[in-house]
Amino acid sequence: MRFQPLEKLINLHDNYRRHFRIDHLALMLVQHEGELYLIEPRCPHREHSLENAHIEQGVLECPMHHYRFALADGQLLYAAEEPCRHLRTWQVIYEGNEVGLLLPG
Numbered sequence: 256m257r258f259q260p261l262e263k264l265i266n267l268h269d270n271y272r273r274h275f276r277i278d279h280l281a282l283m284l285v286q287h288e289g290e291l292y293l294i295e296p297r298c299p300h301r302e303h304s305l306e307n308a309h310i311e312q313g314v315l316e317c318p319m320h321h322y323r324f325a326l327a328d329g330q331l332l333y334a335a336e337e338p339c340r341h342l343r344t345w346q347v348i349y350e351g352n353e354v355g356l357l358l359p360g
């Protein structure tokens with residue numbers, strides 16, 4: 256596994272959201288109430304962007320059909336219509352003065 260840096264710690268703050276593309280992987284780094292989360296940037300329901308999703312108490316709500324997901328593990332918590340898969344998440348890794356994720360290879 257290799258460490259892929261995404262952001263310097265000094266640039267992080269609450270309500271931080273930023274998209275990254277690493278090879279074929281699309282990621283969104285989010286800071287919410289002091290915690291960092293790394294999630295896929297599009298809703299697993301119908302691919303709506305989660306850039307402006309409402310986040311409260313560790314729960315992300317997609318603005319399109321209001322499906323809700325746990326930020327910590329991506330679990331689907333509420334589905335207005337047919338259920339969808341969980342939100343994909345990655346573990347945030349701290350290394351030196353940067354945060355990122357571990358990638359194979």
Ligand code: FES
Binds near residue numbers: 298317320
């Ligand atoms: S696209 Fe996100 S809830 Fe439907």
